[in-house]
Amino acid sequence: MYTRTNPFIARIKERYLLTGPASTKRTYHIVLDVSSGPLNFNVGDSIAVLPQNDPHIVKELLHRLNLTGDETIFDSRSSTESTLKQYLLEKANLAKTNSNFIKLLQTYGASLENLLENKAELNLFLQSHSVLDILKRHFKIMLSAQELASHLMPLMPRFYSIASSPKIHPDEIHLTVAFLTYTLQGEKRHGVASHFLCDQAEIESTSIPIYVQPSNGFTLPHPDTSILLIGPGTGVAPFRAFLQERLAHNAKGRNWLFFGERHRNADFYYESFFKELEKQSLLRLDTAFSRDQAEKVYVQHKLLENAASVWDWIQTGAHLYVCGDAEKMAKDVDAALQQIVREQGGLSEEDSRLYLKRLRSEKRYLLDVY
Ligand SMILES: Cc1cc2nc3c(=O)[nH]c(=O)nc-3n(C[C@H](O)[C@H](O)[C@H](O)COP(=O)(O)OP(=O)(O)OC[C@H]3O[C@@H](n4cnc5c(N)ncnc54)[C@H](O)[C@@H]3O)c2cc1C
Ligand SMILES: NC(=O)c1ccc[n+]([C@@H]2O[C@H](COP(=O)([O-])OP(=O)(O)OC[C@H]3O[C@@H](n4cnc5c(N)ncnc54)[C@H](OP(=O)(O)O)[C@@H]3O)[C@@H](O)[C@H]2O)c1
Known part of the structure; x- marks a missing residue:
C-alpha cells in the first residue's frame, strides 16, 4: 500500500496540451507510467502527487x-x-x-x-x-x-482525478492538469504542483511520487444504470475514465455529459473521444462554451435548457455526478438541479431541496469538487 510516507514512484510517459494555441489557459493531458506497479485504483479515485518546489x-x-x-x-x-x-x-x-x-x-x-x-x-x-x-x-x-x-510549513500533496480506466490503460494513469498561474507582488507565479507536472518534470526521467486517494463513493453504478455527468474544465477528468470503463464493460446504461470551457475552438478537452462516442450513440453530449458569445453560457444553463429530459433521467434512476470547481460551479449546478426538480416535479422549494438531499443520501447524486 503506497502512502504519503511511502509513495509509488511514477514517471511521466507523455504530456501534451489539451488547450489549443488560441486558448487563454494551459491545460495538459499527462500520462504517468505505473507499469512497475501494481498500483490498485478504480475510476473515480484521485492520485495524490508529492510535488517539488521550483x-x-x-x-x-x-x-x-x-x-x-x-x-x-x-x-x-x-x-x-x-x-x-x-x-x-x-x-x-x-x-x-x-x-x-x-x-x-x-x-x-x-x-x-x-x-x-x-x-x-x-x-x-x-x-x-x-x-x-x-x-x-x-x-x-x-x-x-x-x-x-x-520554521517552514510542510509542502502538502496535491490531488488529481484519474482520467483513465485501468481496464483500458492498465499500466498508465492519465491526468488532466490545469497549469495555475497568477500575479503576486507584481511577479508572475506558478502553482507548485501544476508547475512541477506541466513544466518542470522531465519526460521519462523525473521521479513523480504518488499514491492513490480512494474516492468516497464517487464511482460508477451498475452498468445498466444511466449516468448524468456534469464536468466543466478539469472536472471532466473522471468522466473520461468513467466512459472508458463503460466501453470496456460494454455497459448498457445511458451516458449524458455536460462539459463546459471558455472557447469551443481552443478548450474542448478530449473532443474527438466524446464526439466519437456521440456518433456511436454511446453518449449524449451538451457543451457550454462560456466565452464564445457576449453572455456567459455555463453547464447549468444547458441543464435548464434540457430540464424535461434531465428530470426524466432522474425519475428513471439516473445517477448524477458533478466534478470541478467547488466555490461557484457546484453551488450553481445544485441550484439549477433544484430548479429542475421544483419546476418539472411540481415540488415546493423545501421539497425540491429535500429531494436532492435524499438523492445524495442514496448516493445517486455525487460530488467531487475542489
Ligand atoms: C479531490 C481533488 C481532485 C482534483 N483534481 C484535479 C484535476 O483533475 N485537475 C486539476 O488541474 N486540479 C485538480 N485538483 C486541484 C489540484 O489538487 C491543485 O489544487 C491545483 O492543481 C493547484 O495546485 P498547485 O500546486 O498548482 O497550486 P498551489 O501552489 O497550491 O497554488 C494555489 C494557491 O495559489 C494561490 N493563488 C492562486 N491564485 C492566486 C491569485 N490570483 N492571487 C494570489 N494567490 C493566488 C492561492 O493561495 C491558492 O491556494 C483537485 C483537487 C482535489 C482536492
Ligand atoms: N484562482 C484563479 O485565478 C483560478 C482560475 C481558473 C481556475 N481556478 C480554479 O482551478 C480549478 C480548475 O479550473 P479549470 O481550469 O478546471 O476551469 P474553471 O475555472 O473551473 O472553468 C471551466 C469553465 O467553467 C466556467 N465557469 C465559471 N464559473 C462558473 C459557474 N459558476 N458555473 C459553471 N461554470 C462556470 C468557466 O467560465 P468563465 O471562466 O468564462 O467564467 C469555464 O468555461 C478550479 O478549482 C478553479 O476554481 C482558479
Whole structure:
C-alpha cells in the first residue's frame, strides 16, 4: 500500500496540451507510467502527487541567506536528516508561511509587531507573501539552515482525478492538469504542483511520487444504470475514465455529459473521444462554451435548457455526478438541479431541496469538487 510516507514512484510517459494555441489557459493531458506497479485504483479515485518546489526559487532563497544548501538539517516531522536543499525542494512550503515564521523574524528585530496583533492583516500578509518575498523585505536578517527549516510549513500533496480506466490503460494513469498561474507582488507565479507536472518534470526521467486517494463513493453504478455527468474544465477528468470503463464493460446504461470551457475552438478537452462516442450513440453530449458569445453560457444553463429530459433521467434512476470547481460551479449546478426538480416535479422549494438531499443520501447524486 503506497502512502504519503511511502509513495509509488511514477514517471511521466507523455504530456501534451489539451488547450489549443488560441486558448487563454494551459491545460495538459499527462500520462504517468505505473507499469512497475501494481498500483490498485478504480475510476473515480484521485492520485495524490508529492510535488517539488521550483529549483530556481530554492536557489534564490539559498543565495539570499548566504547558504549553500549542503548544510545538514533535522526534519522533526519525519525525524530524518537531509541536506537543506533537498528539504527545501521536497518538504517545505515556500509559497506560504505562518505566524511562527513571523515570530522568528521578530526575534531578529524585524518590524512586524503590528501584524501579529491584527489577525485579519496578518492573514492578508501571509496570503500575499512567499518566504522569499518576506526575506527580501527584511534583507538584513540571516537565518541558519536549521532555523529556516524548522520554521517552514510542510509542502502538502496535491490531488488529481484519474482520467483513465485501468481496464483500458492498465499500466498508465492519465491526468488532466490545469497549469495555475497568477500575479503576486507584481511577479508572475506558478502553482507548485501544476508547475512541477506541466513544466518542470522531465519526460521519462523525473521521479513523480504518488499514491492513490480512494474516492468516497464517487464511482460508477451498475452498468445498466444511466449516468448524468456534469464536468466543466478539469472536472471532466473522471468522466473520461468513467466512459472508458463503460466501453470496456460494454455497459448498457445511458451516458449524458455536460462539459463546459471558455472557447469551443481552443478548450474542448478530449473532443474527438466524446464526439466519437456521440456518433456511436454511446453518449449524449451538451457543451457550454462560456466565452464564445457576449453572455456567459455555463453547464447549468444547458441543464435548464434540457430540464424535461434531465428530470426524466432522474425519475428513471439516473445517477448524477458533478466534478470541478467547488466555490461557484457546484453551488450553481445544485441550484439549477433544484430548479429542475421544483419546476418539472411540481415540488415546493423545501421539497425540491429535500429531494436532492435524499438523492445524495442514496448516493445517486455525487460530488467531487475542489
Ligand atoms: C479531490 C481533488 C481532485 C482534483 N483534481 C484535479 C484535476 O483533475 N485537475 C486539476 O488541474 N486540479 C485538480 N485538483 C486541484 C489540484 O489538487 C491543485 O489544487 C491545483 O492543481 C493547484 O495546485 P498547485 O500546486 O498548482 O497550486 P498551489 O501552489 O497550491 O497554488 C494555489 C494557491 O495559489 C494561490 N493563488 C492562486 N491564485 C492566486 C491569485 N490570483 N492571487 C494570489 N494567490 C493566488 C492561492 O493561495 C491558492 O491556494 C483537485 C483537487 C482535489 C482536492
Ligand atoms: N484562482 C484563479 O485565478 C483560478 C482560475 C481558473 C481556475 N481556478 C480554479 O482551478 C480549478 C480548475 O479550473 P479549470 O481550469 O478546471 O476551469 P474553471 O475555472 O473551473 O472553468 C471551466 C469553465 O467553467 C466556467 N465557469 C465559471 N464559473 C462558473 C459557474 N459558476 N458555473 C459553471 N461554470 C462556470 C468557466 O467560465 P468563465 O471562466 O468564462 O467564467 C469555464 O468555461 C478550479 O478549482 C478553479 O476554481 C482558479
